[in-house]
Amino acid sequence: MFKSRWLLFFVFQSGHKMAKKTTPRPDISTEEKIKEAARKVFTQKGYSATRTRDIATAAGINLALLNYYFRSKQKLFEIIMVEKMQNFFGILIPILDDLTTSLDSKVEHISSNYIDLILANPDLPFFILGEARNNPELIFKVAQRKDFLMNSVFMKQIREKKPELDPLQFLISLLGMCVFPFVMKPVLISMTHMAEPAFKQMMLERKILVPVWLKAILKTKPVIHSR
Amino acid sequence: MFKSRWLLFFVFQSGHKMAKKTTPRPDISTEEKIKEAARKVFTQKGYSATRTRDIATAAGINLALLNYYFRSKQKLFEIIMVEKMQNFFGILIPILDDLTTSLDSKVEHISSNYIDLILANPDLPFFILGEARNNPELIFKVAQRKDFLMNSVFMKQIREKKPELDPLQFLISLLGMCVFPFVMKPVLISMTHMAEPAFKQMMLERKILVPVWLKAILKTKPVIHSR
DNA sequence: AAAATATTTAATCATTTGATTAAACAGAAG
DNA sequence: CTTCTGTTTAATCAAATGATTAAATATTTT
Incomplete structure (x- = not known):
């Protein structure tokens, strides 16, 4: 498991989710639940006042899943930020x-x-x-x-x-x-x-x-x- | 020393500096150096992105002096914030x-x-x-x-x-x-x-x-x- | 069903961070 | 000079915080 994550990371370092190598079709919702919570917390409190635990709680998920799907607070933030900039300037x-x-x-x-x-x-x-x-x-x-x-x-x-x-x-x-x-x-x-x-x-x-x-x-x- | 600080704290909990009981006349500058650095760092980065160590470094003082003179980050912040609001609305x-x-x-x-x-x-x-x-x-x-x-x-x-x-x-x-x-x-x-x-x-x-x-x-x- | 792979969890880490402490230092009062 | 009081320092603490790990659970593939 450790190995597969990192292998994939080096193959696609797309900053995107790195799981789902072959076909697995999970909930689709966990990742989206995290993003939705991140949208809410980040826009409300800003990057540095936001705790990853706030996001995890708001999403109703285990804290580790945030890093599992998005690698880091920073990476998740950038995804939300780009999205919000597109809302704002788009x-x-x-x-x-x-x-x-x-x-x-x-x-x-x-x-x-x-x-x-x-x-x-x-x-x-x-x-x-x-x-x-x-x-x-x-x-x-x-x-x-x-x-x-x-x-x-x-x-x-x-x-x-x-x-x-x-x-x-x-x-x-x-x-x-x-x-x-x-x-x-x-x-x-x-x-x-x-x-x-x-x-x-x-x-x-x-x-x-x-x-x-x-x-x-x-x-x-x-x-x-x-x- | 421990005792005198707390005694004074209960007598004047003015949120102000609590040292200087009898006569001593120090630099006057240490306290002001901290405030000046706090003005700069707080206004630039905001409360939650500010580290007390940033302020201490910017002021060129030992970190402990911040708490010695202002009790806490929060108390120091409120002093600066009120000051800045007076600038802005005054x-x-x-x-x-x-x-x-x-x-x-x-x-x-x-x-x-x-x-x-x-x-x-x-x-x-x-x-x-x-x-x-x-x-x-x-x-x-x-x-x-x-x-x-x-x-x-x-x-x-x-x-x-x-x-x-x-x-x-x-x-x-x-x-x-x-x-x-x-x-x-x-x-x-x-x-x-x-x-x-x-x-x-x-x-x-x-x-x-x-x-x-x-x-x-x-x-x-x-x-x-x-x- | 078995194997492989992906997801989730609880526990734990390492670092950062606000705060405290005890000791060293400095200057005034006696 | 000694004592007293306030200031400064280095070391340390405890909690918070971002991140990781190993084990468990679930799902897909064969």
Whole structure:
């Protein structure tokens, strides 16, 4: 058993599960139970506050199975992290690079889709933004090329409509409008009487507000920056 | 020695340093060296990723001195956290509640002061927003009352100027415009060719853009939300 | 059914980590 | 100088934590 695990490891060091050499068809669920628990615990508490025992308990499995299926906490984490980055950026990329839609339409889509996405996964943005600080190379891996963003259709459309404006300023503002309220939620709840339902209602209203406000921003008179 | 420490602990359990009973006047610097190192390490890595040994090394002191002066990692953390929250919110509160300034002027002040503050302490916002998730009660302690924010002069001025708008939507947008770029910085740097100097330049330009844009937002036509 | 292979478990390891202790050291008080 | 008190150090502790192992159980293959 010891031998077979390591042999396989050297053959496929795919970072993937290393069991199931020939045909065996187990539950399929154990591995998925661990991943599901890992999604929950990692996104909630972040990498370094997460204990492998938390994941094992949440998954209802023996601790050793985590290492059996995923080799290490780090390897399991990377799988979840990549998955979550795809959730987070995957929704953005296609909209930004759509040749068939107007700038206004893109703003509407991003606002609406992003807010819905995060309402359904409230810990997602903070998790991504936090772990991006420790694993910048992982972010880079998901964003294929460093010039995709600046060369996207969206950015071109902004340059066309408002040439004096750094289009990155606009994109950051748009994302901030959608994402920041979630990042700030705990502070907000501690400092006001707002609770979960009111927060959700506010975010639903924001889906309408953000496009209106960003259109207004695009109509402002040029601001010239001194150098 | 053992005895005197504990006696003092029960007399002043102020969470403060417990040495220096009679007169001795040491370096004064050891305690401060630890705090300074703790500021750096905690804000950079967060509570759970921080090792007391990291702090001791950064401070150039023996590990035991950390516990000698501050009892525990947790106690030291709370001191730093409160300090940092005062940095972060202390600049905001007086502006928000200033009876003598206009709404536009408040927006300008917040934009300018906040961006300058965070440029000088780039890890501050993420630290605060992150630890707020684990210690909501600490946030509440610094924000004196839960109704301060919603009753502030700033909020009244927004209600007056744009009665149909939830003033919280506006405040969150303003803060997001200033703070979110810093929260997002690592992602930004991984996904574009932007480096530190360009980021700083962008934030300086933002000090001008944010007030212009937020004034434009205040001039938009009312949006009525269906219920 | 027997053999081979895969999965699961309980026990255990080695390291890390927050914290403590006892002794050495330093400076002020008597 | 000696004593007292506060500071610093090196060694050590106990608990937590990521990981491994060997044995057990289950499943597939022959």
